[in-house]
Amino acid sequence: MIEVQTQSVTDDISPSQIDFISDFIYRKTGIVLGQSKKYLITSRLYSVARILGKDSLLAVIEELRLRPTRQLETLVIDALTTNETLWFRDKKPFDALTSKILPFLHTVKKEKELSIWSAACSSGQEAYSIAMLLHTCDLFTDWKINIWATDISSQILERAKKATYTQMEISRGLPVQYLLKYFTESDDDNWTLNEVIKKLVTFEHFNLQTEQAPPSKFDLVFCRNVLIYFDRETKNKILDNILKVLLPHGLLLVGGAESTLGIHKQFQPLRFDSAIFYGAETSGAFWAEIAG
Template sequence: MTLTTTSFDWVRQLVHRESAIVLQPGKEYLVEARLLPIARQAGLTDVSQFVESVRTRPSPDNTRAIVEALTTNETSWFRDGDPFTALTSTVLPSLLAARGPSERLQIWSAACSSGQEAYTIGMLLEDALPNAASRVAITATDISREMVERTRAGRFSQLEVNRGLPAPMLVRHFVRAGNEWEVAPQLRRMVTASECNLAAPLPRMGPFDVVYLRNVLIYFDLPTKQAILRRVRDVMRPDGWLFLGAAETTLGVDDSWERVVVGRSSAYRPLKGK
């Protein structure tokens, strides 16, 4: 390992300052592995040399490259299953009953990575709703510019579509693009992708009927989790639905949410008067 303690500490501070992600001691191997390709691209074989060069001669491109390299972009289609089953079995009927026929449903896929979650939601709603493209707007955001660009492109390799995408849905909602698969135009129209740092004040957006904020809060300390949940609540409708990851909860973090059981999953709803 070539990463010195000084370099690791500087990277930790940079990543926390820019994204609020906490890199605990013991994650030196992760920093080393993620930054080595960037160091080599810069003509260096030593990660600490690269970090020192960025520290002494900072540039927006290099600091962004470090932060994005340390952002986890793990994703797949229908990840964990149950929160998506709950969308069509319970959440959608409830929202349609509460909304007027001309009201557009707004859904936020936060920390969307390369877009699989946003397009999973889109496919489900397109199959469940006539003229879904005109009735549903899906906002997909991520801190990584590269991931946002990938979401906008809507192109996935065979290996990526093999990770959880049922063959009938692939046929219905995608078209071949050489060796890749491309999201069909009507599905793409439902999804708008943009950059968003959850640890900073949110841009003007919403109000959302449903928010998927899954497998994100686990990377933050308690004050940051609390701040993010407050910001999310501020851009949700009073009767909205929030889905977190299986290992995440608002309990003991923010008491302005009510946990509700939805099938085999759980969702959180804003408590009135909080």
């Protein structure tokens, strides 16, 4: 158990210390930081210093340089990942799933099994949004549903597994009908997701930069709002790995500000109403009936 210290943390960090932290984070996660992220690095390392009871950022950096334990590395990685997320993020892809993609998969898939990967799932809102959507649409009640949700941050995965959210987190995109149907309010004004939805999702630690996905294949892969943190080479490698685990008809969804175009040639964009998904070259024929 780590005791949180309250003493104040002082001092500034030098360009070479920023380079050291940026290099550490790049090697461990693929995330590109650098001198322009000095403010972010400093403010996030303050939290690590406080947790460890160190009185300077330099002390944290020196500890990481000279005595890099697994616990310290995890703390620094957790602090420097950005976990911003919300329910039903960007809405349009979820509308396309409801109106077109899921009904079509329900009609054409021979095996009654649906596998979905939420890669970089943060505190779980994405994976649970998918789970609630599937549960509500009633098409898949007798299907085997596998939702695999992964992230590099151990701390955020613990939060995701707990599935307890503050009022502020709930207010970020969760439609009230889902709140009433699937959440229970606790005395401290937090909301906890019901077991029936939690059970649909399996959370695991997974580093997109260094690990090969398991041999399972997926109908849908959500890899959203994480590619933006990587350089072109890392994005290409991650997209390559995703391609290997997509079923021939499988679809990839990236974030609103992300695309595979110009990064990986073997994905083609497929439009479902106003939402764009990406499929392998083989997927076009499968979706031809409903994709524009």
